[in-house]
Amino acid sequence: MSDHRRLGRELDLFDTDPLMGAGLPYWLPDGAVVRHTLEEYVREAERAGGYRHVYSPVLGKRELYEISGHWDHYSEDMFPPMDLGGEQVVLRPSLCPHHALIYRSRSHSYRELPLRMAELGAMYRSELSGVLGGLTRVRAIQLNDAHIFCTLEQAVDEARAALGLIRHAYADLGIRAARYRLSLPGEGNKYVADPDLWKRATALLEQVLEGVEYEAVEGEAAFYGPKIDVQITDRAGRESTLSTVQIDFHQPERFDLHYIGADGAKHRPVMVHRSIIGSVERAVAHLIEEHGGAFPAWLAPVQLVVLPVSQEQDEQADQVLRRALGLGLRAELAGPEHGTLGARIRAARLAPYVAVIGAREADGDLAAVRLRDGRRPGAVPVEELLRRVGAVVEGRGAELWAAA
Ligand SMILES: [Zn+2]
Secondary structure (H helix, E strand, O other): OOOHHHHHHHOOOEEOOOOOOOOOOEEOHHHHHHHHHHHHHHHHHHHHOOOEEOOOOOEEEHHHHHHHOHHHHOHHHOOOOEEEOOEEEEEOOOOHHHHHHHHHOOOOEHHHOOEEEEEEEEEEOOOOHHHOEOOOEOOEEEEEEEEEEEOHHHHHHHHHHHHHHHHHHHHHHOOOOOEEEEEEOOOOOOOOOOHHHHHHHHHHHHHHOOOOOEEEEEOOOEOOEOEEEEEEEOOOOOEEEEEEEEEEOHHHHHOOOOEEOOOOOEEOOEEEEEEOOOEHHHHHHHHHHHHOOOOOOOOOOOOEEEEEOOHHHHHHHHHHHHHHHHOOOOEEEOOHHHOOHHHHHHHOOOOOEEEEEOHHHHHHOEEEEEEOOOOOOEEEEHHHHHHHHHHHHHOOOOOOOOOO
8 A cells, every 4th residue: 555666656755767777766856855854863863872974985895895704605695896907896785894994994092982983875785686676675775874893891882872772763753663683693604603703792682682572583693793683564564674783793803903902902892783774765665654655744855835825925925935944944835826725735735734825814924724634723923833843843743733
């Protein structure tokens, strides 16, 4: 019913073109607004959580992935390498190796730890064309990723704080976690062979999950370690992983990472990998389905539509639009040239707020307000309308019109 692919096309959020290729969607302006707002939200939450952002390139040399272990354990999901002047470069299958190199590029004292490095960066997966669709299975992924380099003693607290960030974001976004999963290794050579590593990392994640209801599932771990997955379900009941938290001993070893301890000696840090909303594509797909395209006001592509009843109110409506835009709101004007008032109100049905300006409203600097949920607070001063909309957007509120 509310398949995100159908809604994405109907609402002009995203689409694909066979010439760009399967699994490579592009974002239309309204979809780009939702994505941009979500990305800024995540960056802000991370800054408040003590993370600092970096940018790193989407390509790396083949040797980088040989060191990280992707080449041995993950090559099936990677694009084939490109030959370039005698060396091979690869579209990256994850951001971890780049972040490990950035950490390694400077020396670090124990006083700098935990060092929280975040990036909203692209990564690539060579999904077969048969399984591609919409935003949930794509070949180019924008990942909300972060790596916390810390001491062994700090790892559990850091992983717990990451789970806290995830819970907080879900509350703001209206996402419900279906269940928590402790993902363990399974059979086969997909996983690095180091029984002690798996035991230690699993024991720490079990500590992180104390007091949380979860299921342990074999065969779902990353190749380098176990992870906590936060599972969501779509409208059809299909389950997928949105957010993850991992405690990793493997990458710090492979990249020979260290910090200088209080004793002046070199020590090995632990890497906590975590993603709050997972990939931007999957997160937006879920939000589209969850809200049926009627996004919370702070995420909505258009927050306020201004409708002059007739051409006589054009000037007043234009002024209301300018005031709204000046306050940073996403507002649009739909004048009589766009059809009858009824048709324009129907066209604006997904906008959280509609402000109708008739002769009476124009004279008194008022707007007849209609809310998306069907309520009609009536004619209110434009000033008050803009103040209320601004407050709901600013506070990321779900309630469109609180009792005054
Ligand atoms: Zn990672």
